[in-house]
Amino acid sequence: GQQLNQSPQSMxxxxxxxxxxxxxxxxxxxxxxxxxxxxxxxxxxLIALYKAGELTSNGRxxxxxxxxxxxxxxxxxxxIPSDVGIYFCAGxxxxxxxxVFGQGTRLTINP
Amino acid sequence: SQTIHQWPATLVQPVGSxxxxxxxxxxxxxxxxxxxxxxxxxxxxxLFYSVGIGQISSEVPQNLxxxxxxxxxxxxxxxxxxxxxSGFYLCAWSQKGRVNEKLFFGSGxxxxxx
Numbered sequence: 042g043q044q045l046n047q048s049p050q051s052m053x054x055x056x057x058x059x060x061x062x063x064x065x066x067x068x069x070x071x072x073x074x075x076x077x078x079x080x081x082x083x084x085x086x087l088i089a090l091y092k093a094g095e096l097t098s099n100g101r102x103x104x105x106x107x108x109x110x111x112x113x114x115x116x117x118x119x120x121i122p123s124d125v126g127i128y129f130c131a132g133x134x135x136x137x138x139x140x141v142f143g144q145g146t147r148l149t150i151n152p
Numbered sequence: 153s154q155t156i157h158q159w160p161a162t163l164v165q166p167v168g169s170x171x172x173x174x175x176x177x178x179x180x181x182x183x184x185x186x187x188x189x190x191x192x193x194x195x196x197x198x199l200f201y202s203v204g205i206g207q208i209s210s211e212v213p214q215n216l217x218x219x220x221x222x223x224x225x226x227x228x229x230x231x232x233x234x235x236x237x238s239g240f241y242l243c244a245w246s247q248k249g250r251v252n253e254k255l256f257f258g259s260g261x262x263x264x265x266x
Contacts, residue, residue, distance in 0.1 A: 074255075081260070083257025083258055083260055084242075086254060089253065131255075138201070138203060138249070139184075139186065139198060139201050140198070140255055142188075145196075
């Protein structure tokens, strides 16, 4: 089945630093999404990308849909303690009615 | 507004015992429904999804089964749990044809099989 390779698996940063994570796939995706999961909770959507090359921001978060439609990245600027959690990329193949998720990036922030 | 309910929040079961996790959605009709599993420190693995009553698609071979007896009810079951069934189980829903716009997750069930 389709797989999304997400990296890095974990990040340990200082408060105020910028963060970058990415996802790649051997398959072409129609949509790329980025979710965040707080401990003990379900993931919540952060950003959705629908067009190749699209660059979208949500506050301090910026994500891009790769030109090849096989990759995406998420950047977080000036990290704050509440950014701690697990970030997932997800992709949808057109018409599939389901999302495939990456393995997640666990973000830890030292104050 | 739409809400998704998932229970129980935590469950400890012995190996070989049966399992039934229930998920219900309120405030919408004819949703797509999904069961995901998250092993400790791992990503989200899609187990089952359903586009309608009685319609179940299985994504991976496993010891689990799913059923959708009503439009907004999705049940995850097992006849005999294995140690490897431990994990965090998440139910989710989306509007028909709009999973790429919004997939709403429940708060999850932490299952420990001992």
